[in-house]
Amino acid sequence: xxxxxxxxxxxSNAVLWMNATLGGAEPDxxxxxxGDAWGGTWVRMGATQAPLTMLYEDExxxxxxxxxxxxxFRYKTSEKMVLETxxxxxxxDYLALATEGTVSxxxxxxxxxxxxxxxxxxxxxxTMYQFGFEGIQPQSDGALWPVRVLIPRATIKIGGELxxxxxxxxxxxxxxxxxxxxxxxxxxDKLFKIQQMKSIA
Numbered sequence: 001x002x003x004x005x006x007x008x009x010x011x012s013n014a015v016l017w018m019n020a021t022l023g024g025a026e027p028d029x030x031x032x033x034x035g036d037a038w039g040g041t042w043v044r045m046g047a048t049q050a051p052l053t054m055l056y057e058d059e060x061x062x063x064x065x066x067x068x069x070x071x072x073f074r075y076k077t078s079e080k081m082v083l084e085t086x087x088x089x090x091x092x093d094y095l096a097l098a099t100e101g102t103v104s105x106x107x108x109x110x111x112x113x114x115x116x117x118x119x120x121x122x123x124x125x126x127t128m129y130q131f132g133f134e135g136i137q138p139q140s141d142g143a144l145w146p147v148r149v150l151i152p153r154a155t156i157k158i159g160g161e162l163x164x165x166x167x168x169x170x171x172x173x174x175x176x177x178x179x180x181x182x183x184x185x186x187x188x189d190k191l192f193k194i195q196q197m198k199s200i201a
Contacts, residue, residue: 009137013135014133015035016045016048017133017134018130019042019043019131022129025039027148034136045094046094048088049088050175056191058079059079060075080180081192083177083178089174090173091174092117096118099118099121102119104116128155128181129153130152134148147195153184154178156179
């Protein structure tokens, strides 16, 4: 813990990244600065219509003994981590990620119109991805320090209704929910991790 600093306050949007390669390299904290592309097979998931929200919660059980009125010990019995936002772009490639569909592309030629087609449904197996997001903390010297959350394994789904209207003030966004999964290797990283830069190399 340190003395309070206004430069620890985080007032930032979040840029969402996805990696289809499980176990892929994380962005290098020494070379990937705030706002940089994460490199490797990481791809940015476009603009967002709504704030990105992150929920981490757990369930707990308490150990009681006859000699005490209050619990003498407490354990976690389950935990979960969920990200939610609304993608601003209506794009079948994003919809395919969230519905387990596969986009087919017709390039078109001459009088034939080019189009993408996304068949959806009748698939039970869920694809796992790496996800991460980044916010930025400006410092007194003008430096920008990234704050990153990295999720080694997660699935993604449509997180709500898609609204199509000419009369509403807003436009059609694609709500998504990203749900973290525990590592299969007990020696691997935890459910997720947070990186907060403290200096510039």
